[in-house]
Amino acid sequence: xxxxxxxxxxxxxxxxxxxRAARMSGVExxxxxxxxxSKVSRIEHGKQSPTEEDVAQWCSAVGNLxxxxxxxxxxxxxxxxxxxxxxxxxxxxxxxxxQSIQLEGRTKLIRWWSPDVxxxxxxxxxxxxxxxxxxxxxxxxxxxxxEALTARMQRQRVLHRGERRFHLIVGEWALYRTVGDDxxxxxxxxxxxxTITHPRIRLGILPLTAEYRVPATNFVIYDRTRxxxxxxxxxxxxxxxxEIALHEKTFATLATQAAYRDDARALIARAMRRLQ
Numbered sequence: 090x091x092x093x094x095x096x097x098x099x100x101x102x103x104x105x106x107x108x109r110a111a112r113m114s115g116v117e118x119x120x121x122x123x124x125x126x127s128k129v130s131r132i133e134h135g136k137q138s139p140t141e142e143d144v145a146q147w148c149s150a151v152g153n154l155x156x157x158x159x160x161x162x163x164x165x166x167x168x169x170x171x172x173x174x175x176x177x178x179x180x181x182x183x184x185x186x187x188q189s190i191q192l193e194g195r196t197k198l199i200r201w202w203s204p205d206v207x208x209x210x211x212x213x214x215x216x217x218x219x220x221x222x223x224x225x226x227x228x229x230x231x232x233x234x235x236e237a238l239t240a241r242m243q244r245q246r247v248l249h250r251g252e253r254r255f256h257l258i259v260g261e262w263a264l265y266r267t268v269g270d271d272x273x274x275x276x277x278x279x280x281x282x283x284t285i286t287h288p289r290i291r292l293g294i295l296p297l298t299a300e301y302r303v304p305a306t307n308f309v310i311y312d313r314t315r316x317x318x319x320x321x322x323x324x325x326x327x328x329x330x331x332e333i334a335l336h337e338k339t340f341a342t343l344a345t346q347a348a349y350r351d352d353a354r355a356l357i358a359r360a361m362r363r364l365q
Contacts, residue, residue: 098135100163103156104147105133111151121150139164162329181233182225186240192311193247197254200310200340204260204295206268207277210245211257211284211292216277217241219269227321248289258293258340258347264360271364278361285354293347294356302346303339310336 108118108129115129122143131137139147141161148157189209193199201208207216221237247253259281267274284292308318316327316336327333348356 096163096166097138100139100160101133101135103160103163104139104144107147107151107153107156108133111153113151118147118150122146159329159331166327166329181231182221182237183233183240186237186244190240190244190247193244196311197252198310198312199253199255199257200337201255201257202305202309202340202343203257203263203307204305205262205266205307207259207263207281208257209241210248210255211281212241213273213277213280214238214242215273216268219273248287254289254291256291256293256340256344258295258343260295261297261356261360264294264357265363275361275364278357278364282354282357285350291349292353293344293349294353295343295347296356299346303342305339305343308336308340310340313337 108115113121115133116126119126119129128137132139132143141164144160144164145157148154148160193210199210201210206220209217209220212220218234218238221234221241225232225234225237248255264278264281268277281292284290306318306320308316310316310333313333314328316333318325318327327336347353
């Protein structure tokens with residue numbers, strides 16, 4: 090079962106729970122909505138994707154409109170959240186970087202958790218080149234490294250424009266994981282040290298010794314409207330309010346454990362001494 094099929098099945102299961110909570114049979118619900126009875130069964134078992142109007146009718150029929158927004162968001166996720174990397178980079182990695190420029194440009198608050206690599210908005214050019222080179226080698230697609238690198242560096246202009254704010258938390262492991270070579274790492278760590286005093290950026294370092302409190306892969310929260318996370322094979326876009334809230338809660342927990350200002354500077358300095 091693909092991720093999209095799983096999302097559709099999960100939505101069907103939630104709709105079935107609503108019907109049962111209302112003590113309605115599938116036949117009764119279909120009659121209330123003016124559908125053939127088989128449509129209810131197909132939706133509940135993930136065999137058919139409902140429309141947004143279908144979901145609204147369902148919620149109305151069971152007398153529970155309070156969950157409509159979440160269900161519609163789940164439906165949209167099932168339809169469009171899963172974007173295969175091979176499809177995303179088919180036109181080149183630069184195209185993907187330009188999409189980020191547009192998204193970041195219209196966002197007022199970006200919250201970014203990156204456990205093992207420096208976030209793109211804070212990368213030096215040599216560090217970014219090494220990261221993109223590795224990505225292209227794994228995901229294939231058109232090799233447009235130079236163009237993609239230019240676009241990635243252009244993304245950083247957003248750090249100096251408008252009234253945007255940035256809260257970024259980086260795992261301490263990212264300070265030690267070699268990207269490029271020792272010289273690339275030293276310059277990148279120096280850039281992070283400079284970033285600590287940036288007026289619009291709050292940079293935190295999550296220590297290696299921090300207590301495990303939340304399961305958290307990499308993710309970026311854009312205002313309170315969407316979350317993006319990357320896997321090996323795909324990029325996931327999350328728009329469901331309850332799931333965004335869960336990521337916000339996770340980020341807040343990580344933020345309480347992160348080191349800031351002088352404490353963050355000390356962790357970066359310790360990593361730099363290893364390379365000097």
